[in-house]
Amino acid sequence: MGKMPAAVIGVGQTHHRAKREDVSMAGLCREAMDRALEDAGMTLEEIDAIVVGKAPDLFEGVMMPELYLAEALGAAGKPLLRVHTAGSVGGSTAIVASSLVQAGVHKRVLTVAFEKQSESNAMWALSVPVPFVMPVHAGAGGYFAPHVRSYIRRSGAPTHVGAIVAAKDRTNALKNPYAHLREEKTVEMVLASQMLWDPIRYEETCPSSDGACALVIVDEDVAKSSPNPAWIHGTVMRSEPTTAAERDQVNPQAGREAAAALWKQAGITSPIDEIDAAEIYVPFSWFEPMWLENLGFAAEGDGWKLTEAGETAMDGRIPVNCSGGVLSSNPIGASGMLRFGEAALQVRGAAGEHQVDGARRALGHAYGGGSQFFAMWVVGAEKPTS
């Protein structure tokens, strides 16, 4: 027996900020959950199971926060699962939640992912020195910058392509009332900003945010109650080792294989022609062209040409991160679920000012760790035929 149809009928998110000092972790999660439930026209009582996701516990210093959160999240007396796959966790959490419905185990699953980065310092948490090893680590930017340099060298991309991405995403965020950074940016402004981890500039870097995202995922029967369900057409997760001899960190094998499997599941043969909007996990600007290639929207070495030609803008051939993306809001644990949720909003026609006209199929994508965890889904306005 194949998977049973499942759909997203509720999407909720917080207003993302550098510091949400007005709410606790529980309050942050509930803000997103209550919006998702309202969107779905449901109450917590009607939910069968709750799936929580967040990134490393060192970010808030609370071990297994799902235990303390259980009651506030309304999970008492229900199954409560916690998922962790580093930065991709928001995506993989949504996939775990959807699989509970697709397997026929539950009819109505609520999933929530969060991060309260203001409770500590992610740069510190990702750079804790390890004995005997050279202390050259410098957070996520320090990790990814050499691989961005590799991409630029391998593809021959002009060095301003990263700035095009950053200016586009920050400007898109002006259309998203929930985004953390909402400021008009030009390519010149991005290029003029400080080099933090050369070749990555300050304005090409995601912010640290407090925020949460929640989804209500239901079976075919319950989805009838929704005027605009986002049907799940495919879900894929893949992983690979962080380091291996000659491992390709620019175009990782796990991402390539995940994308190929995803398009096959969703019955898509030409992603750039058949996907109307993509929400791709781009924490540093250059990852837009890198992931365009990894996902198969462009041939290897050609991703930057789509970006440079404006094809990833809202009115382009493949609009990428119309919400402003991770570059505009980065509550790490929630960032992947925001990509998945924004994809659902697009095919539901519910993305507000950043809606792509007539979007019928959309991609949600997340990656994490040292580009070693990938999670992605395709959602559509039509119920899948197989």
Next chain:
Amino acid sequence: MSRTLSAPVTVAFDYTRSVGPVLGRFLTGLRDGHFIGARLSDGRVVVPPPEFDPVTHQATADFVDLPETGTVTSWTWVSEPVAGQPFDRPFAFALVTLDGATSPILHAVDVTSAAEVSTGMRVRARWAAERTGAITDVVFVPDALGVPTSEVEAAAQPARSLEQLTGIVTPVSLDYTYAASPEESAFFQGLSEGRILGQRCPACEKVYVPPRPACPVDGVPTVEEIELPDVGTVTTFCIVNVPFLGQKITPPYVSAYILLDGADIALQHLILEIPVEEVRMGLRVKAVWKPREEWGTTIENISHFAPTGEPDADFDTYKHHL
């Protein structure tokens, strides 16, 4: 000598915790010297108040002031207190149901022996003279002892803060013993003799440095030992310009992947003795070792890598490492 190396690691941070409006109210009460609980939808009176009602799931809104006296409903004796506990001498942890509450609060009772604490005993709050709005602002004492009059008065007429507390600082400190694998230990011990040891995977024949308990591709130990030269090629790198908490090297510095000659995976290390803007892919570099008397079992025996002066490596020789 032990087969594996280990070293202490402390992971410590003062977390800045946002407490939200409900717990903020409770903690503000503690700072003011009184208990604030909540009446829930099912009639229970609970302290500390839960952020959301367990039945209706609505945010808690019906707050009640509670007295500072109560009854022990269960307890345990802490004969050997550890760091961070309310006392540095033996004490009791007890479930105390405040008068008027329906559920107990877990807290410390200041008594000198287990014989002085019992289920059903009456206790009273003893407030710290200087309070910050933390659970440690208060402990319980046997009510029979009474408390100094001044403190009773202070508690009877609690000050009411205008500003509600919104956050607390939660220091966390974890002490670990970090253990390197046997293969890594051999690598670090080699470094203490000025040698760089790698191992070849018997299946894919790739040379790993440091060696691995298991080749990530083939899953078998990398057993055949290979001594590598301290010369190699910069594959890729970044220039770190950003200062951050816990940083060990002063920026700007170049963090580079260096592919030692004969290795199939690059090492991360520091590049010096060249202006940062002149560092490039393909640059040939050589290890600069610290004075021998400073050596330990660490890669930090190599102070940094510096240019050899040779022509740059051809792109084709390292492009599969980008």
